[in-house]
């Protein structure tokens with residue numbers, strides 16, 4: 001099973017990807033997470049990506065396409081995978097097509113801009129285990145302020161989740177990523193999901209669509 005998760009930043013793709021990964025027993029390939037890891041480790045790729053990420057711009061296509069190409073060729077991706085945050089441009093989607101990857105479903109999670117702002121500016125992430133929380137959403141707050149429920153490490157706000165950068169990331173999404181909705185509509189694989197519901201309901205809806 002190979003799934004693409006589309007949708008603007010902050011619609012809950014990461015949360016859904018993590019749950020779907022367990023339910024379907026397939027890996028998540030999140031280009032955003034891979035880039036943030038590279039940034040943390042100080043690798044050449046991380047250094048190259050840093051200014052793009054900090055400014056809410058897209059990292060050049062050839063960098064992210066290279067990451068995905070390498071990942072999907074590994075043994076642990078044989079069963080399938082969930083692509084979270086890739087492709088993000090038509091050119092990346094064409095690169096994926098040219099890798100002769102048969103995508104089963106493309107899930108577009110839809111959320112209004114005002115809800116996205118609230119979610120992204122309230123998002124807190126554990127730098128150790130990657131768990132995400134949201135101080136603006138009941139049921140998604142950590143039990144103890146600024147502390148990860150799972151590993152007790154400190155939660156941080158992503159530098160690119162500031163109000164200004166969020167605004168820019170949404171513009172980038174509208175201009176460069178949203179055209180993918182039509183691109184995938186034409187393949188007949190696209191499913192649009194209302195993302196303004198409890199996360200559990202969204203997961204069930206996605207699973208229902210996948211099984212169809």
Ligand code: AMP
Pocket residue numbers: 009031032033035052053054056057058059060061064084085086087088092160169
């Ligand atoms: P995300 O965690 O998916 O919101 O990604 C965070 C940042 O990483 C984005 O704002 C981009 O700077 C970069 N990024 C992640 N995935 C891609 C991609 N497929 N193409 C270009 N840049 C990406």
